[in-house]
């Protein structure tokens with residue numbers, strides 16, 4: 001068989017890529033996904049939509065692109081992290097999935113810290129944050145007890161999708177670590193944390209490694225999608241772990257930035273490292289390795305929010321290009337991307353975004369430019385944490401939907417004052433998923449060997465010294481906005497509700 005398939009279950013869409021043994025992308029299809037943000041701080045998706053959207057993309061591969069699905073030897077996954085899918089004893093989904101950018105769980109995070117104290121950080125290597133899965137489980141337990149009483153197990157988004165394609169219920173480590181119920185060092189569910197928080201450990205699913213084969217396409221899904229029952233299904237990885245693999249971030253000298261709905265600054269870690277909970281720290285998809293990262297909750301989301309509200313008549317590409325009509329600093333306009341709260345470095349679910357310095361001279365181009373720049377300043381905030389821990393990077397590898405824009409990449413190079421490189425196809429997580437499939441079916445002995453064949457370098461962007469200097473000055477002003485707008489934003493909470 002000649003192909004492997006990588007399924008990247010993102011927040012805004014699911015993208016399915018088919019690759020051959022040379023590492024060429026033979027075909028790609030995607031389907032959009034909707035997000036339900038019914039109340040401020042809420043963010044949910046219907047897991048059934050993940051299955052339908054994925055199947056539509058797969059059917060299009062066969063019907064539109066004439067891919068012979070019988071030729072797909074292995075399939076694997078990359079998935080948006082942390083989302084809670086609760087299932088009953090019949091494996092039926094009990095409520096809509098609560099997503100990674102849902103911040104309703106501030107109380108539960110406090111409760112976890114009050115009960116578990118510093119042991120929590122020692123075991124899970126993370127602080128409890130609203131986006132992680134454990135606080136979501138506790139939220140359902142406390143707020144929807146009748147639903148929780150029926151819960152037999154829980155899965156994460158791509159693990160649920162994989163269950164629907166195979167019938168196998170399992171979770172792999174790179175995503176399981178993001179539940180913050182995993183003992184990261186020992187690679188087991190933490191009985192201590194479950195006991196302390198009154199959770200039955202049996203709710204936690206079986207654990208597998210990213211490159212493990214968990215089964216084959218089920219008869220039911222084969223009939224539904226046209227995929228072959230001979231196709232081997234490999235567990236896959238959290239989207240950021242898969243993105244790191246797809247971008248070739250497989251040693252400690254490299255850093256990746258992914259601009260999807262969220263924005264992520266990620267570093268490969270060979271061994272356990274203590275960032276004092278300032279960065280997330282998870283098990284990697286590469287066996288016995290780790291990754292640390294910081295997250296801007298609304299990176300691509302800030303841009304798509306602006307586009308959907310003020311630029312709908314233009315394509316996203318045209319809209320982003322508008323920023324080129326403005327200049328460094330957007331004529332004195334600064335933006336902070338906290339439109340759904342923030343995670344790193346400010347774990348604050350109540351903060352919201354700001355445009356500072358709005359003038360009657362500003363036009364639409366300035367607003368787009370300010371959003372592009374504000375997102376990159378928020379990445380600089382995360383890079384600063386790495387710098388404080390003695391890390392220096394000579395290249396930043398940039399992936400995700402945001403890496404489609406040469407202007408946005410150039411702004412990155414100028415703000416970071418560092419070379420920014422891309423891969424040929426911006427879909428790093430999808431490529432990572434296909435690479436995991438290729439290793440899982442033994443086309444290659446490991447991910448490094450696969451990377452040599454599959455990863456094709458794209459363009460690089462170098463800092464422009466004058467602009468880099470201007471951005472340094474602007475960043476000093478940007479970095480004051482959080483502290484100076486925090487209290488005001490907290491006071492505005494009552495005015496945010498829809499009614």
Ligand SMILES: Nc1ncnc2c1ncn2[C@@H]1O[C@H](COP(=O)(O)OP(=O)(O)O)[C@@H](O)[C@H]1O
Pocket residue numbers: 009010011012013259260261262299300301303304316317320400401402403404405408
């Ligand atoms: N032409 C473009 N230029 C820059 N950014 C873009 C472009 N098209 C889409 N984007 C950004 O990419 C984001 C989606 O990236 P993607 O990696 O697909 O996200 P996800 O994995 O969360 O679904 C959108 O939120 C949007 O802001």
Ligand SMILES: O=C(CO)[C@@H](O)[C@H](O)COP(=O)(O)O
Pocket residue numbers: 010011012079080081082100101131178239240259260261262263264280295
């Ligand atoms: O919450 C996180 C990582 O901790 C997010 O990065 C999600 O994993 C969603 O990713 P995208 O949809 O933005 O790719």
